[in-house]
Amino acid sequence: MTANLSDQDTICSISTPPGQGGIGIVRVSGSQALSLARKVFVDGSGRRLKSGRGYTIRYGKIIDPETRAVVDEVLLTVMRAPKTYTREDVVEINCHSGVVIVRRIMELMVSLGARPAEPGEFTKRAFLNGRIDLAQAEAVMSLIAAKSDTALRIAMQQLGGELSLRMKGLKEKLLHLLAEVEVSIDFSEEDCHPIGSAILEKRVREILDDLGGLIETGRQGKFIEEGLVTAIIGKTNVGKSSLLNRLLMEDRAIVTPFPGTTRDVIESTVNIEGIPFRFLDTAGFRYSEDPVEKEGIRRSRNSIEKADLVLMLFDLSSRPNEEDRKIARLARGKEVVLIFNKKDLVDDEKREKEFYNELIEEIRPKATVSTCLLHENGVVKLKSVLSGLVFQGGSGFNESVVVTRTRHLHALEEARKALNRVMQHSQEGMSEEFLSLDLREALDAVGRITGETVSEDILNEIFRSFCIGK
Amino acid sequence: MGRIIDATGIQFRMLNTRKGPAVQAPRAQADKQGYRLRMKSVVENQPGLMVQQGTVRKLLIRDRKIFGVETDLGYRYGGDAVIVTTGTFLKGLIHVGLSRFPGGRAGEPPAVELSDNLRSLGFIIGRLKTGTPPRLHGASIDFKDLVLQKGDPDPHPFSFSTKTIQREQVPCHITYTTPRTHEIITKNLDRSPLYSGRIRGVGPRYCPSIEDKVVRFPDKERHQVFLEPEGLDTEEIYANGISTSLPFDVQKELVQSIPGLSHARIMRPGYAVEYDYVSPLQLFPSLETKIISGLYHAGQINGTSGYEEAAAQGLIAGINAVQAIQGRSPLVLDRSEAYIGVLVDDLVTRGTEEPYRMFTSRAEYRLLLRHDNADLRLREKGYRIGLVSEEEYEAFQEKKERIGRELGRLRKTFVFPIADVNEVLEAEQSAPLRNKTSLFHLIKRPELDYAKLAPLDPTRPKLNRGIRSICEIEAKYDGFIQRQTAQVKRYREMEGIRIPEGIDYGMIQGLSREVVEKLERIRPASIGQAGRISGVTPAAISILLIFLKNRRSRIG
Ligand SMILES: Cc1cc2nc3c(=O)[nH]c(=O)nc-3n(C[C@H](O)[C@H](O)[C@H](O)COP(=O)(O)OP(=O)(O)OC[C@H]3O[C@@H](n4cnc5c(N)ncnc54)[C@H](O)[C@@H]3O)c2cc1C
Numbered sequence A: 001m002t003a004n005l006s007d008q009d010t011i012c013s014i015s016t017p018p019g020q021g022g023i024g025i026v027r028v029s030g031s032q033a034l035s036l037a038r039k040v041f042v043d044g045s046g047r048r049l050k051s052g053r054g055y056t057i058r059y060g061k062i063i064d065p066e067t068r069a070v071v072d073e074v075l076l077t078v079m080r081a082p083k084t085y086t087r088e089d090v091v092e093i094n095c096h097s098g099v100v101i102v103r104r105i106m107e108l109m110v111s112l113g114a115r116p117a118e119p120g121e122f123t124k125r126a127f128l129n130g131r132i133d134l135a136q137a138e139a140v141m142s143l144i145a146a147k148s149d150t151a152l153r154i155a156m157q158q159l160g161g162e163l164s165l166r167m168k169g170l171k172e173k174l175l176h177l178l179a180e181v182e183v184s185i186d187f188s189e190e191d192c193h194p195i196g197s198a199i200l201e202k203r204v205r206e207i208l209d210d211l212g213g214l215i216e217t218g219r220q221g222k223f224i225e226e227g228l229v230t231a232i233i234g235k236t237n238v239g240k241s242s243l244l245n246r247l248l249m250e251d252r253a254i255v256t257p258f259p260g261t262t263r264d265v266i267e268s269t270v271n272i273e274g275i276p277f278r279f280l281d282t283a284g285f286r287y288s289e290d291p292v293e294k295e296g297i298r299r300s301r302n303s304i305e306k307a308d309l310v311l312m313l314f315d316l317s318s319r320p321n322e323e324d325r326k327i328a329r330l331a332r333g334k335e336v337v338l339i340f341n342k343k344d345l346v347d348d349e350k351r352e353k354e355f356y357n358e359l360i361e362e363i364r365p366k367a368t369v370s371t372c373l374l375h376e377n378g379v380v381k382l383k384s385v386l387s388g389l390v391f392q393g394g395s396g397f398n399e400s401v402v403v404t405r406t407r408h409l410h411a412l413e414e415a416r417k418a419l420n421r422v423m424q425h426s427q428e429g430m431s432e433e434f435l436s437l438d439l440r441e442a443l444d445a446v447g448r449i450t451g452e453t454v455s456e457d458i459l460n461e462i463f464r465s466f467c468i469g470k
Numbered sequence B: 001m002g003r004i005i006d007a008t009g010i011q012f013r014m015l016n017t018r019k020g021p022a023v024q025a026p027r028a029q030a031d032k033q034g035y036r037l038r039m040k041s042v043v044e045n046q047p048g049l050m051v052q053q054g055t056v057r058k059l060l061i062r063d064r065k066i067f068g069v070e071t072d073l074g075y076r077y078g079g080d081a082v083i084v085t086t087g088t089f090l091k092g093l094i095h096v097g098l099s100r101f102p103g104g105r106a107g108e109p110p111a112v113e114l115s116d117n118l119r120s121l122g123f124i125i126g127r128l129k130t131g132t133p134p135r136l137h138g139a140s141i142d143f144k145d146l147v148l149q150k151g152d153p154d155p156h157p158f159s160f161s162t163k164t165i166q167r168e169q170v171p172c173h174i175t176y177t178t179p180r181t182h183e184i185i186t187k188n189l190d191r192s193p194l195y196s197g198r199i200r201g202v203g204p205r206y207c208p209s210i211e212d213k214v215v216r217f218p219d220k221e222r223h224q225v226f227l228e229p230e231g232l233d234t235e236e237i238y239a240n241g242i243s244t245s246l247p248f249d250v251q252k253e254l255v256q257s258i259p260g261l262s263h264a265r266i267m268r269p270g271y272a273v274e275y276d277y278v279s280p281l282q283l284f285p286s287l288e289t290k291i292i293s294g295l296y297h298a299g300q301i302n303g304t305s306g307y308e309e310a311a312a313q314g315l316i317a318g319i320n321a322v323q324a325i326q327g328r329s330p331l332v333l334d335r336s337e338a339y340i341g342v343l344v345d346d347l348v349t350r351g352t353e354e355p356y357r358m359f360t361s362r363a364e365y366r367l368l369l370r371h372d373n374a375d376l377r378l379r380e381k382g383y384r385i386g387l388v389s390e391e392e393y394e395a396f397q398e399k400k401e402r403i404g405r406e407l408g409r410l411r412k413t414f415v416f417p418i419a420d421v422n423e424v425l426e427a428e429q430s431a432p433l434r435n436k437t438s439l440f441h442l443i444k445r446p447e448l449d450y451a452k453l454a455p456l457d458p459t460r461p462k463l464n465r466g467i468r469s470i471c472e473i474e475a476k477y478d479g480f481i482q483r484q485t486a487q488v489k490r491y492r493e494m495e496g497i498r499i500p501e502g503i504d505y506g507m508i509q510g511l512s513r514e515v516v517e518k519l520e521r522i523r524p525a526s527i528g529q530a531g532r533i534s535g536v537t538p539a540a541i542s543i544l545l546i547f548l549k550n551r552r553s554r555i556g
């Protein structure tokens, strides 16, 4: 993978102030920031942006320059270098219409030539351009490390299943094609048949079809529909199914006063502030001999495994004990929100503290919410905590849900452009080394998604597929 | 070396002529004795060079610095710099069938003590393997029905200084293995040192033995065999394509199962040789070793295989040994300047687990690394370190100027959409002009070239073939060349961010243990090099950049 490090590119990303889920900001930084904004923005009286100076805020519309369609009404903030966070020209587009629109604006900027920022890149530029003082440097470094790790992990997870298979297939096809092209350059003395432009073009067309499909999927937001997997876990009878029903605002799961009611994982998606959460209601943890319940509990464990986020419920009318710690231990390394339920029975801060102190030895929760699910108390608070977590820069979900996807799309688009050039050059009768240049670019782009390098892969593929050597 | 192969080559061929200029490659077959003797005489007559022969058993080291070598006879030779180029000789072990014996090449004893000496100095020693095919007697071969492969009628010399090739040229022949050959091999695999587990060294995948080919690609019905004369004054024929370490009797049987070879006599059997190599990760890009100052390693000892690979390293190590003695900074070519740069950078950055061979696909900036512009890329550097004479340099300057002038002229000379012009174009099946167009632009059309535009270009100066062709390439592939040049600019930016020696990667927050370990081991000289180490992620590079910036501000 060629690290995309150039500090000359203009970068953009989505950022959202914590706690204000409804507002999304697309932030653009770099020498092209203003000219990009000029291409898409017209102000209230229909005028384009002039070379704004200093710090200005304008009200206006974002218009897709290709279709002339209005994307959204926005506030546009222009900040001129060097008095900005990154010390470069910065444009911020504030819109109020939820993630989907924010994402479209971001994609628009990318299609016009901005590059989706790497995790932590704004901060990196701020630092490299001398904006952040030295004492903060180390914090920035661990931030970048942490963010890219989560981003990559979650990205791969979310790519999971069918999509990831398709991505892998795409990469393999490209690699094989490149190997065929290369083999005829480096080993022209061998009796391997050169691939020939007809077959090559056929293969490229196939790959372009695959790519087109993937890009469409991305555009329609199918990636995003997969949502954030959020597991609801806890002992039996703490109110997990009640929580699911409250979030869904319907009677989805059976609720009874008897412990051990839920046996299988119940899954339902809820949109909160435009972000899809896939909630998993699970069987409560307790010791059981019943084979059905045992299987249910095993599934609860699996749900924790695959979750991006864990909601851990406790019953305030009981006292914390070793069992609670055991449950907490299962969710180590996950993003966890603690929920103290049945506040109506024991409304006592001391009890909450008691739980908290017991659990803190096992996990570091992102947030704590107390609820009374019998009366729908605390649910609104919980929802805002959840969306806040996603939008907050710190959690790493930010990149995973929205930006990573835009980066993926961007990479796929780059691959498509490169392959179109391969087609064109092949039809013009250019020889293999020129085709190889763009095939490599396509492969590099795909490699940026799967996180793999390609240069050694090509030779490996050649030696695997062809009998080479005098 | 270019000049000597031009003088002693017995077959020259330009490979890939069907393709563009960047991947065309001159190939020559040497008269092996002829080349050796001619080179020996050049070396012996080189002023300032003293030639001594002997087997080195020990390097003389004081305070991690070399001061000479000691031979097996106990003689010592002093020197401020030593270049070790032991080829396949370090603990060389030759296999023919299940018998094996120590040897660097057939008939030559191995270097055993030197290998132990290197290990005791702290070098990491690995084991590789390579093989050779049997040598046949030409008179016993029936060439009649075999495919003839001739050299180029107008051979292209290797050296820019050679005008024409004088030596008599000979053809090769091509034949193929048969199902019977494969049967013989399969039946005798239990007597193969490769397949019975006797050979542990790693062999090259691009140059497998015939046993390997048959086993790994069972669907392939036949394999090519090139019958190449070893020289003009010998009957020996090199059966390229059937490298093998099967027992002698099996070799005989398998050779005779090949068309044209049914009565062939083997003069020397093929064999496999296992040998020690030293991890190239222990080298600086100057090819000086990191642990002993003044000691350089070049050639197959660094895990490569092949003449060009060895020669390239010998040149770099030689230059840098002299640079160091004269107190000057080392010559390091980068990946955008020469294949030598790609080779050395690959070796010292990624190391190698199998014999390393250069392929054009290893070079990112392949379209710039052409043989036609080798002098434009490198002469200047050669001149600066004293390897190019004033005379040659002046000629080169003039050539460069001519190219520049001609390219400028092509850009500024326009043709217009008038009948005369369009007639010429039509004759070449090229679309008529609509607007005024520069010649430079016109050359880009696939169906046109420099020569074909002559009628439209009455004022063109008389230029030699080399200059004409380079101008044509620069114009024709302008778009691609510009793209690659832009890539090179990015690459150079990253190469330009130097990492100071001796930084403690363990102290850098946010780097994973795996990354720290790799960086500690390879100690890259630049951010660019760090990025090419396998397992060093873009995030790690960001962190390094910040760390360096931080450090610089603290110092400055
Ligand atoms: C039969 C055969 C055919 C080949 N054909 C090709 C081909 O067609 N194309 C190609 O590119 N490559 C070919 N190769 C490979 C190529 O020859 C080698 O990769 C290349 O020569 C390696 O160069 P080197 O300088 O590293 O070592 P070598 O050429 O092996 O030279 C090593 C030298 O070091 C000397 N030496 C070793 N140890 C000591 C010591 N302790 N003291 C003093 N002297 C010592 C040896 O005597 C020897 O002269 C072939 C090899 C063989 C054997």
Ligand SMILES: Nc1nc2c(ncn2[C@@H]2O[C@H](COP(=O)(O)OP(=O)(O)OP(=O)(O)O)[C@@H](O)[C@H]2O)c(=O)[nH]1
Binding pocket: A234, A235, A236, A237, A238, A239, A240, A241, A242, A243, A254, A255, A256, A257, A258, A259, A260, A261, A262, A263, A282, A283, A284, A285, A341, A342, A343, A344, A345, A371, A372, A373, A374, A375
């Ligand atoms: N008093 C009170 N009761 C509650 C509250 N929340 C849930 N309950 C009751 O607790 C009982 C168990 O609720 P469920 O939602 O079924 O609990 P669960 O965690 O899904 O239980 P299992 O599926 O058995 O693991 C029901 O009778 C609920 O009505 C609350 O806040 N206060």
Ligand SMILES: [Mg+2]
Binding pocket: A240, A241, A242, A253, A254, A261, A262, A282, A284
């Ligand atoms: Mg339940």
